[in-house]
Amino acid sequence: MKLHYGRMLTENLDGQHGLTRERMHALTSRFPSVHAEVKTRRNAGEYGFYALGQQENTVRWIRRFAEGVGQAYDHVVVLGIGGSSLGVKAVINALKAPAWNELDDEGRDFFPKITVLENVDPSSIQAALKRIDPRRALVNVISKSGGTTETLAQYLVVRAWLDAALGADVAVRHLVFTTDPVSGPLRALAGREGIPCLEVPPDVGGRFSVLSPVGLFPAALIGVDIDALLSGARHAIARAEQADLLQNPAALYAGLLWTADTSLGARIHFVMPYSDRLRDFADWYRQLWAESLAKRLDRRGEPVFAGPTPVGSIGATDQHSQVQLFMEGPYDKVISFIRLEDPGPDIMIPTRPNLPPELSFLPGHSLGELLRVEQQATAAALARMGRMHCTLELPDLTTETFGELIMFYQLAAGFAGVWYGVDPFDQPGVELGKKLIYAAMGRPGYPAEAASPEAPTA
Amino acid sequence: MKLHYGRMLTENLDGQHGLTRERMHALTSRFPSVHAEVKTRRNAGEYGFYALGQQENTVRWIRRFAEGVGQAYDHVVVLGIGGSSLGVKAVINALKAPAWNELDDEGRDFFPKITVLENVDPSSIQAALKRIDPRRALVNVISKSGGTTETLAQYLVVRAWLDAALGADVAVRHLVFTTDPVSGPLRALAGREGIPCLEVPPDVGGRFSVLSPVGLFPAALIGVDIDALLSGARHAIARAEQADLLQNPAALYAGLLWTADTSLGARIHFVMPYSDRLRDFADWYRQLWAESLAKRLDRRGEPVFAGPTPVGSIGATDQHSQVQLFMEGPYDKVISFIRLEDPGPDIMIPTRPNLPPELSFLPGHSLGELLRVEQQATAAALARMGRMHCTLELPDLTTETFGELIMFYQLAAGFAGVWYGVDPFDQPGVELGKKLIYAAMGRPGYPAEAASPEAPTA
Numbered sequence: 068m069k070l071h072y073g074r075m076l077t078e079n080l081d082g083q084h085g086l087t088r089e090r091m092h093a094l095t096s097r098f099p100s101v102h103a104e105v106k107t108r109r110n111a112g113e114y115g116f117y118a119l120g121q122q123e124n125t126v127r128w129i130r131r132f133a134e135g136v137g138q139a140y141d142h143v144v145v146l147g148i149g150g151s152s153l154g155v156k157a158v159i160n161a162l163k164a165p166a167w168n169e170l171d172d173e174g175r176d177f178f179p180k181i182t183v184l185e186n187v188d189p190s191s192i193q194a195a196l197k198r199i200d201p202r203r204a205l206v207n208v209i210s211k212s213g214g215t216t217e218t219l220a221q222y223l224v225v226r227a228w229l230d231a232a233l234g235a236d237v238a239v240r241h242l243v244f245t246t247d248p249v250s251g252p253l254r255a256l257a258g259r260e261g262i263p264c265l266e267v268p269p270d271v272g273g274r275f276s277v278l279s280p281v282g283l284f285p286a287a288l289i290g291v292d293i294d295a296l297l298s299g300a301r302h303a304i305a306r307a308e309q310a311d312l313l314q315n316p317a318a319l320y321a322g323l324l325w326t327a328d329t330s331l332g333a334r335i336h337f338v339m340p341y342s343d344r345l346r347d348f349a350d351w352y353r354q355l356w357a358e359s360l361a362k363r364l365d366r367r368g369e370p371v372f373a374g375p376t377p378v379g380s381i382g383a384t385d386q387h388s389q390v391q392l393f394m395e396g397p398y399d400k401v402i403s404f405i406r407l408e409d410p411g412p413d414i415m416i417p418t419r420p421n422l423p424p425e426l427s428f429l430p431g432h433s434l435g436e437l438l439r440v441e442q443q444a445t446a447a448a449l450a451r452m453g454r455m456h457c458t459l460e461l462p463d464l465t466t467e468t469f470g471e472l473i474m475f476y477q478l479a480a481g482f483a484g485v486w487y488g489v490d491p492f493d494q495p496g497v498e499l500g501k502k503l504i505y506a507a508m509g510r511p512g513y514p515a516e517a518a519s520p521e522a523p524t525a
Numbered sequence: 526m527k528l529h530y531g532r533m534l535t536e537n538l539d540g541q542h543g544l545t546r547e548r549m550h551a552l553t554s555r556f557p558s559v560h561a562e563v564k565t566r567r568n569a570g571e572y573g574f575y576a577l578g579q580q581e582n583t584v585r586w587i588r589r590f591a592e593g594v595g596q597a598y599d600h601v602v603v604l605g606i607g608g609s610s611l612g613v614k615a616v617i618n619a620l621k622a623p624a625w626n627e628l629d630d631e632g633r634d635f636f637p638k639i640t641v642l643e644n645v646d647p648s649s650i651q652a653a654l655k656r657i658d659p660r661r662a663l664v665n666v667i668s669k670s671g672g673t674t675e676t677l678a679q680y681l682v683v684r685a686w687l688d689a690a691l692g693a694d695v696a697v698r699h700l701v702f703t704t705d706p707v708s709g710p711l712r713a714l715a716g717r718e719g720i721p722c723l724e725v726p727p728d729v730g731g732r733f734s735v736l737s738p739v740g741l742f743p744a745a746l747i748g749v750d751i752d753a754l755l756s757g758a759r760h761a762i763a764r765a766e767q768a769d770l771l772q773n774p775a776a777l778y779a780g781l782l783w784t785a786d787t788s789l790g791a792r793i794h795f796v797m798p799y800s801d802r803l804r805d806f807a808d809w810y811r812q813l814w815a816e817s818l819a820k821r822l823d824r825r826g827e828p829v830f831a832g833p834t835p836v837g838s839i840g841a842t843d844q845h846s847q848v849q850l851f852m853e854g855p856y857d858k859v860i861s862f863i864r865l866e867d868p869g870p871d872i873m874i875p876t877r878p879n880l881p882p883e884l885s886f887l888p889g890h891s892l893g894e895l896l897r898v899e900q901q902a903t904a905a906a907l908a909r910m911g912r913m914h915c916t917l918e919l920p921d922l923t924t925e926t927f928g929e930l931i932m933f934y935q936l937a938a939g940f941a942g943v944w945y946g947v948d949p950f951d952q953p954g955v956e957l958g959k960k961l962i963y964a965a966m967g968r969p970g971y972p973a974e975a976a977s978p979e980a981p982t983a
């Protein structure tokens with residue numbers, strides 16, 4: 068994987084916008100202390116996700132399950148939300164054929180279909196339970212804390228559906244929980260009923276957990292080579308040990324976005340892969356970047372209200388949706404393109420007799436070539452308008468390079484925490500909302516609270 | 526549909542952030558001139574989308590096709606991008622059962638499956654052409670100009686696929702084009718081969734065209750009541766004629782977002798429906814808002830670099846992804862929640878023996894209730910932190926209310942153009958990228974141009 072960052076720099080833009088040599092120098096000068104802080108915090112146990120490269124026992128257990136008992140099921144149903152669903156969806160989208168569930172058994176190489184239920188919207192749950200056959204469904208309930216309201220509500224509904232079809236004793240054989248090794252309601256339920264449990268390492272937060280059993284187990288069930296995924300992740304980690312910032316792409320990427328945000332006001336961070344297969348990856352990135360960096364207080368407890376807004380877009384599609392904004396809107400963005408050198412099996416654009424002259428340049432090119440040209444042309448146009456952007460280039464999209472991409476972004480979020488001076492592993496801002504939900508739902512110990520008016524109304 | 530905007534106001538937030546009474550007064554005072562300008566421009570033909578409420582002949586033709594010949598096909602394939610795909614996807618997502626293509630014929634009431642191909646990513650196209658049977662597919666090629674590069678490249682590939690399976694003469698019967706009434710390459714091709722053509726009204730731009738044949742034709746084929754869709758749209762238009770800003774929700778909404786952006790720096794405009802069925806609607810909104818308002822020059826030709834960044838999120842899911850950012854990040858956002866009073870067929874959360882105490886408050890509530898409570902609690906928490914937001918409340922999500930919602934946003938974009946002082950109907954910023962694409966693809970008349978370096982690379 069390569070990070071092309073020339074168009075973050077004033078000298079390659081319009082000479083006015085972008086990062087000057089002085090700012091780049093400030094980044095490289097500060098990096099030794101940033102790197103040292105990451106190391107110290109890793110030694111103190113804060114950066115648990117670095118250890119996800121090494122999980123021999125977990126991988127062995129998951130593969131044994133997937134290649135054994137797991138083959139009995141033809142539909143995997145994942146119940147989870149946020150860090151327990153976005154990563155799983157990103158893996159499916161990137162590594163399985165498009166519209167996976169629309170393929171027949173042969174088209175799926177006899178691997179199961181998979182449905183991720185991440186919301187409590189009754190319309191989605193109703194429809195899923197109607198179209199899925201419980202007799203051949205494996206339900207994987209994922210909650211790190213074991214007490215996520217939405218996921219537990221889903222569990223109660225889905226469990227009643229399994230019980231009604233199979234009886235409670237058999238239903239247990241259709242369930243696997245992924246949760247904390249010792250504590251929480253899911254762990255308690257599992258112990259009582261003998262439901263198999265996978266462990267989320269306690270020092271790995273939800274948004275950093277896709278390469279833990281949270282993502283590995285569903286991935287293995289649908290035939291993803293989880294060893295290759297982790298091998299890609301290890302590659303990214305190895306590069307992130309580099310002491311020279313300009314040789315350490317994750318640290319450099321984080322530093323570039325941080326300085327663009329805090330010194331130039333570029334606080335909107337688009338990620339725009341030119342690949343339909345990275346659409347859900349972009350959603351996963353949105354959680355990682357938003358929750359890790361948006362913090363009211365810095366590490367010293369001072370109010371900072373930090374937090375770039377991450378946005379996902381897909382090329383070439385969103386050239387027809389967002390590029391007008393990139394070209395002519397405020398100078399408040401950085402666009403990170405993701406480009407594949409090799410888009411996979413390609414399609415030649417065929418010719419036809421009597422083509423109108425406006426189309427006659429198309430035949431003889433391939434769709435993959437057109438996609439690549441569109442990214443390069445869009446980026447070149449942005450450069451002329453003084454719009455900062457960079458490009459992550461993957462040789463291709465394989466299980467291994469996808470593992471590398473995922474870990475690259477996690478490492479970048481870990482470095483960005485230090486550049487921004489905030490704790491990238493907590494999310495204190497969500498607690499108040501949870502309290503108010505409990506109160507409104509009548510959970511004991513949470514008294515009702517008055518809210519300010521929503522009216523006036525038009 | 527109701528617009529609750531109380532929590533845009535300082536008095537209902539933390540007393541510090543939000544819009545003061547003075548700012549609200551400035552809005553209502555300016556509105557007569559805004560409304561007058563919209564009227565003048567409508568009379569001059571700029572606001573063509575207002576006429577989409579009245580399309581008797583078009584609706585009749587489409588219904589006759591859908592209820593006649595159209596029934597022969599069991600898969601509709603739409604080729605289009607941007608304004609020619611996002612609206613269609615929004616309609617499918619909102620008005621058809623979730624995972625529509627995964628349902629069997631009976632589950633779909635014998636209406637066809639539908640696949641929207643909007644990118645030139647060969648992996649998506651390859652997979653679609655492999656899983657769809659050309660013998661029963663109807664291909665609807667949509668391009669207002671008739672010359673959209675991506676769509677025409679797709680057409681050449683898909684046409685060869687049809688021809689190979691059916692022969693060129695029969696293939697023609699599997700095609701319908703939606704394009705300009707007289708000009709452009711698609712129109713020329715259609716005329717030459719006798720391919721039926723639907724018209725995009727010349728005064729309706731792509732991002733305002735979902736309620737034209739662009740969206741109506743695919744919608745009708747899969748069983749959407751397009752009369753109801755337009756009836757909802759007419760309802761929104763009627764409300765937008767109100768001269769009192771506080772009785773004119775589309776104009777008020779546009780004004781609130783404009784003043785929050787330009788006077789308080791809230792330049793990130795999230796739309797967050799609490800409904801999985803509005804996920805693609807949020808994507809459609811992103812194009813509408815971004816392309817309509819992001820403009821380098823205002824109406825007088827002065828540089829303004831206007832343009833809020835629109836972002837879509839889904840509740841309750843994205844409480845676990847974006848709410849940390851809303852609560853603790855910079856005060857640079859407005860969140861527009863969309864809430865359904867009635868979420869549709871609901872599901873009670875059942876109980877079980879020996880529930881852990883952390884879960885025992887859930888049974889007896891419904892999923893729909895939980896979803897509504899989560900929206901209200903999240904909004905109340907944001908208010909306490911001084912975070913501006915408003916809520917669009919729909920009684921339910923029906924074909925009619927969805928038509929109203931779509932038109933509401935188009936009207937709001939039309940008003941916002943005037944509040945911002947920009948032309949909401951052009952997109953001059955995308956031209957340079959197109960020129961560079963043509964040059965790189967060797968289109969005659971577009972000489973190759975040098976681009977600034979992408980390197981250095983890490």
